[in-house]
Amino acid sequence: MTAVWTPVALSRDLPCLGVMPVCVDGMxxxxWRSASGRLAAWSDRCPHRGMRLSHGFVRGEALSCIYHGWSYSSQGNCLRIPAHPDLVPPEAIRVPVYYAVEVGGVVWIAPHAIDALPPTFEGVALRSLTVEAGVDWSVAGFSVSGLVARGLLAGVAVTIMIQFLPAGRMALHVLADATASPIALTKASRALEALRRQAEGIVA
Ligand code: FES
Structure with missing residues (x-):
C-alpha cells in the first residue's frame, strides 16, 4: 500500500486557498486546497504554455495559472480563459490529475485510483523537513517498515512518513506522541534537525 501512496505533506501545512509544489515519483x-477545503493534486504544468501551476493562486473552488490566468476546476478541466471571456473552454483543455487523500493529518498522493487508503497513524503534526541525503535509520535507532520509520526523538515517540525525492534526497513528514508537552515537542523538533545535520554530514 505504502509503495503506491506517497506521503507528501502534513495537512496542517496546506491551509484552505493554499498551493504548494511537491514531487511524486520524480514528477x-x-x-492545493480550495476555499471549501477540497484537496487536489495535479501535474505542475499549465496546459497553455507550461507555467508551473504551483505558482498560481486559488480563488473559491478553482486554481488559476499565474501567467495568463486560465483557471481550472478541482477536476482539472479548464473553466475560464480571461483573454476569451465568452468562450466555453473545450473539454480537451485539462490538467492531468493525481489522487490525493489525507488520513491522520498526512496528505498522500497516488498516480491512479487505489481501493485501499494509506495507513493511519496516531499523533500530532510535528513538522515536515527535507534532508539533502539519505538517513541511516538503524544508526538513528529507528525501525523502518515500507515508507514509515518509528522511533524516539529526544524521548518523544514519533512516526515518520518518508518521501523519497530525486538525487537521493528525502522529505520527512513527522507525527509525534499527542500526549507530549509543548516543551518536549520543541526538543523533538530540534532532535529532528540534528538527525538531518547528521545525515547531511554537517558538523554542528
Ligand atoms: S501558461 Fe498558464 S495560462 Fe498561460
Missing part, C-alpha cells in the same frame, strides 16, 4: 505536482 512535479501542484498540491
Amino acid at each position: 512535479d505536482v501542484a498540491l
Whole structure:
C-alpha cells in the first residue's frame, strides 16, 4: 500500500486557498486546497504554455495559472480563459490529475485510483523537513517498515512518513506522541534537525 501512496505533506501545512509544489515519483505536482477545503493534486504544468501551476493562486473552488490566468476546476478541466471571456473552454483543455487523500493529518498522493487508503497513524503534526541525503535509520535507532520509520526523538515517540525525492534526497513528514508537552515537542523538533545535520554530514 505504502509503495503506491506517497506521503507528501502534513495537512496542517496546506491551509484552505493554499498551493504548494511537491514531487511524486520524480514528477512535479501542484498540491492545493480550495476555499471549501477540497484537496487536489495535479501535474505542475499549465496546459497553455507550461507555467508551473504551483505558482498560481486559488480563488473559491478553482486554481488559476499565474501567467495568463486560465483557471481550472478541482477536476482539472479548464473553466475560464480571461483573454476569451465568452468562450466555453473545450473539454480537451485539462490538467492531468493525481489522487490525493489525507488520513491522520498526512496528505498522500497516488498516480491512479487505489481501493485501499494509506495507513493511519496516531499523533500530532510535528513538522515536515527535507534532508539533502539519505538517513541511516538503524544508526538513528529507528525501525523502518515500507515508507514509515518509528522511533524516539529526544524521548518523544514519533512516526515518520518518508518521501523519497530525486538525487537521493528525502522529505520527512513527522507525527509525534499527542500526549507530549509543548516543551518536549520543541526538543523533538530540534532532535529532528540534528538527525538531518547528521545525515547531511554537517558538523554542528
Ligand atoms: S501558461 Fe498558464 S495560462 Fe498561460
